[in-house]
Amino acid sequence: MKPSENKILAAAHDLFREYGYNGTSMKRVVEASALTTGSVYHFYPGGKVELAAAVIVEAGGAYQKLFEQVLDGCPTVLVGLETLFQQGGVMLASTDYIDPCPIGGIAREVANVEPKLREACDLAFNGWIDSGTRRFIAAGLEATVARDMAMLFITTIEGGFLLARTARDPEPLLAAGRAFCAAFRSQLRR
Amino acid sequence: MKPSENKILAAAHDLFREYGYNGTSMKRVVEASALTTGSVYHFYPGGKVELAAAVIVEAGGAYQKLFEQVLDGCPTVLVGLETLFQQGGVMLASTDYIDPCPIGGIAREVANVEPKLREACDLAFNGWIDSGTRRFIAAGLEATVARDMAMLFITTIEGGFLLARTARDPEPLLAAGRAFCAAFRSQLRR
DNA sequence: GTCTATACACCGATAGAC
């Protein structure tokens, strides 16, 4: 990837997280990437939709990698999950409660309006669901329960981000995380 | 409430759900309410922000009432929760997967940009959290667990809406709902 | 690949007659 392309992608990523999809103008992306309109449309001839799709693909891969790396670095999957909720809370507080996840934000905003973006978000979520399901099975959960728990994990993270940002307090994310981890523990003991 | 005011509120409610906050123009609200710019700004002199705040207050109360009524109409709280997830899935499929909750949508979109809307959403969410906590305590959960579970319930609903809309399939909401209800059941048995 | 300039539609909000 060319350096200019990377600057555009990074600028768009940050702006979408802070102002949302419709709240971010291409002009702002141009300014934040320290380039010009012509360059941005050179790399993303499909305009704003194509740019957002690229952000979604990149962020989807990055978060899946983070999820797996944190679990790999912890003694048990349960400890890894607890760590992820903790880290999420710290990140929220240290970034002024900006949306940590452009995928969920864009999906919620334009799922019914921009089919290409909905599909890109769907792909990213499915990657997470599959990754989570595999890890939870490896941790000892029964297959169908593992998939349900993977879905619950993502809803807890996404919903927890939402409540914590709204409250400007990590507590709702941590509370939902505690309840999720208790549920995970109780499924392990069967 | 005057009939014109009601028309404006209903139109804005529907448009915010389908197109989001920034994706909804005042002009569209004017058209959808079959009134004029002057009338809309007469009832909401604070403009778009004030209108959105009114939508949030109304929807927050309506959903809290729905939550409590469904629980009241079911033999146990657990059955009530299962019913809520089921009903949510049916609603999504029958409304082309439009966002069921303008509060979560607006909060996610502008929590960092419009303090008044963030506060209105926070108030609505806190009402739900308190209501859920009370109901869960009454169902037999220990007080601190009940509050965590109330938070988890809301994150599961909001996150489940997000995943189901993105997939255009109720299944992620139902899967997360199954996992949540299993967790609730296991907390009852202590 | 990068730049400037610009086309053209739409935005939120206001003014002031009735």
Added chain:
DNA sequence: GTCTATCGGTGTATAGAC
């Protein structure tokens, strides 16, 4: 309370020189 007309600004995207 309701209406029409309109202000000033911004939106996405394109054109065409370098």
